[in-house]
Amino acid sequence: MKPGSKLPNELALAKMYGVSRIPIRQALAQLDQDGLIRREHGRGTFIAKDFQRPPVVKLTGITGWEVALGTKHHFLAEETVPASGQLAEFFELAPGATLTRFRRLRVVEGAPFCIINYMPNALAKRVNRTDLQANTMLDILVKKLRIPLGKMQQSIQAIAADTEIAGHLDIEVMRPVLLIENYTRDRRGRPMLYSQSFYRGNQSKYLVELQNGSGRKGMAAVR
Amino acid sequence: MKPGSKLPNELALAKMYGVSRIPIRQALAQLDQDGLIRREHGRGTFIAKDFQRPPVVKLTGITGWEVALGTKHHFLAEETVPASGQLAEFFELAPGATLTRFRRLRVVEGAPFCIINYMPNALAKRVNRTDLQANTMLDILVKKLRIPLGKMQQSIQAIAADTEIAGHLDIEVMRPVLLIENYTRDRRGRPMLYSQSFYRGNQSKYLVELQNGSGRKGMAAVR
DNA sequence: CAGTGGTCTAGACCACCAA
DNA sequence: TGGTGGTCTAGACCACTGA
Structure with missing residues (x-):
């Protein structure tokens, strides 16, 4: 066609x-x-016309339901950490409760990015550690653990790289980094996963297509 | 309820x-x-539960169909500029053709952000200059010029502030800045507007809610 | 004007869930 | 098993577009 x-x-x-x-x-x-x-x-x-997608400097990965295949994850660490205020709130945890944190590196087309996942300890126990090397956490939740997911909220911000992130992304400290936070719930609205992804600022774009319509339906807002 | x-x-x-x-x-x-x-x-x-929205550091504005009212725009400049490669492509212009560029500043809750709009000269002529002081360009297109808009593509990236942007946003050069580019078409798919918005990195978050569904429908991708 | 997508009625059956 | 949302049929009328 x-x-x-x-x-x-x-x-x-x-x-x-x-x-x-x-x-x-x-x-x-x-x-x-x-x-x-x-x-x-x-x-x-x-x-549709082959819309001239705003030419993207470089592809670095995909966040969302679909997932770039064939890219390996380099496992950095698994830790049990106390849930900070925001996270305790999201996960509906009592103060002082803990979460499991996975930290991984991933390289897509030469550009590294860093992913930190937080999940309830009980859920984290069910994660097969070898799956972490070849799957995104969303894939693991959906395909391995068979958890039907519901809505997902993402927030995107520009931050300055601290020493740790700069090291992982192989850039200088204080360079701009795109931070994507992801709050994932299951179909019933129960909190399942919170993740942070750090991308090199000069090589990543986050693309959004806003709905058609004549006034309603803006799906995204800058706050 | x-x-x-x-x-x-x-x-x-x-x-x-x-x-x-x-x-x-x-x-x-x-x-x-x-x-x-x-x-x-x-x-x-x-x-729905009052989902604990990931607490936002500070509100700085809204991009999309809906628009923050009551905030004034400070008009910086109107220029006729040659369309660069990407822009010529988006606006389907011959090489060497020109576009009209408006630059404005806006302050929401104490945080300034900078907006640059590019539009075809013919369309720009129809814009009432006084409207520029109290309306977003999208508002002007829809409400004043009565142009029914169709899809809108946005890209979000983290960049380092150059001297000009740093000056406008009142931050230091090289600090992280959230750049939101916006490609707007009318209902027929004709290019109407391209805009860039620059936000202070440490005070702005772009929020996206991804669709429910069990596998399909990721509306946003990082590239 | 004819042709299109947008919306609606009044049913029907299926898939999923909780008791 | 009964109640729910998810999907479907087979029509109907309206709103918009272009000749």
Whole structure:
């Protein structure tokens, strides 16, 4: 299918696939959300142009549901640490309770980034240590531990590298670093995982596509 | 409604409001996406807990469809500039063509941030200069020029402040700065606006809520 | 005006969950 | 097992677009 070409209309698609309009509309809505097609009221549905993605300096990884495969993780440490105020709040823990922390390094296309995962001790016990070398923690939760995940909140900020992070990322201290924090809950809303990922500032971009719509639905906010 | 309390089921709501299940489901899907309710297959629909939002250091502004009101913009400059390679590509311009650039400062809760907007000259001519002092460019496009907007792509990165940005943000050179780039198109996919916003690194977080779902739908990726 | 996507009705069946 | 949300059928009407 060529960019800009028009798809058959919904009724035609429904007949083609022998279903009614509703599943067709759901599928098209999905494709629309994924940016593969563009729907125009009164005109039709079109294959999306190969949007000139803002040219990215360099790929360094993926955060979210999908996961870059084939990249190895270098295991740094596993520790049991007291939950600080914020984390105790997120994990709904009593003050003084502890969490398990995993620290890992990962290299994608030559650029290293550092990942720190915090999870409840009971959950951490179920993690197979060898899985940590080839999977993201989200993958482990979903595919290995079979935990259906729900919403995930991320926050992105620019910080200055401290000595430890600078060492891991192989940059100078005080250089800008992109820090992505991730608060993950299961389908019932129970806290499962908190992670921090540190990326080299000059080699990473976080891309967001905001919803179409005429006023509502901004999914992201800077605070 | 108290957090965690259960809503009537869909059929009941449909009868209450005298509509069928479909609009009820659409409304609930919207509330779900906005994080106000949580839907659980086989159990019911519940008012969302007041999720302990990861405590934000400080609010500095909002990017997206919605807009912080009542904050003034300090107009810095309006210029006609040649479109660089990337921008020419986004705006589908011939090499050598020009764009209009507006530079403004904005202060929210004591923290300044700097906004640079690029737009086609023809569009820029339609912008009322006095509107620039109290509205975001998105607001101007939507509310003043009545341009229905479509998708918006944002990229977030951590950069080091150069002398100019450092001056505007009142920080030291080389300190980390959050740069948010925004590629805005109208409903037909035509390029309308490109903007850069610079925020103090230590006072700004970009928040993203990723979709629920069991595998698909990651809306954001780090590249 | 005809054709399109957006929304709706009034049902139906399935998948999941808790008791 | 009964109740829930998830999905579907087979229609209908409306709102927007372009000729």
